[in-house]
Amino acid sequence: ELFTKYSMDSIFEVGFGLKLNILDGSNEEAIRFAKAFDESNALTYYRFYNLFWKVKRFFNVGTEATLRKNIAVIDEFIYKIISSRRKQYSRLQSTH
Template sequence: MPTHSEIYTVDPKNAEHVLKTNFSNYGKVNILIIVILYGEKWRHQQKLASYEFSSEVLRDFISVVFLANVAKLVAKVSEAATFNMKINLQELLMKCTLASIFKVGFGTELNSLSESDEIGYQFSKVFDDDNVNVYWRYMDPSWKIKRMLNIGS
């Protein structure tokens, strides 16, 4: 089908080709593998599948994501310096971190560093507001009374 394709194989070498040897050639694809194997074939397949979820692969992915978001941050700071604009560096650092964590944790671009992405901007704003509320709840021992009296945030 034009929007969907499936490949079936019983050869572990094909699975190794997709999952390990040439994984980068397959881009961002959804891979579902159902394996019914026993003995040595099972151990071989298990070893191949575990590569996808290894700490090294995760560490490499996190590095790529963080470096991409740091590049966006550097571009923002460079632009501000070029045009002698004031920026809130703490806010930009938080947005950069949030975007990176969001991509790693949920697999979705938040684009919180881009003011043109309204959803990313709104999420970042709500996230920041909630963090402030949690902070003040921790710092203010009378927050329960204020909530009962409907006073404050």
């Protein structure tokens, strides 16, 4: 788990120039994102063993309901980053 948190911190800092601070626990939103991301990976992997995952997804029950909630958390977090970056880029463009 520690390695995963460190990896996510590093990837976001290098790729997006954003410090998540998951390791020190100071960013609640990033921690929520990381938890949803990790859990979503595990639930997606679980689909290989669960023959009825499409039925669960259709009815939004069980692990598929959890996965849907996690994806909403992930989307919200990522879209906030994208929106913030676009605003920064627009401000830079308007000053030149």
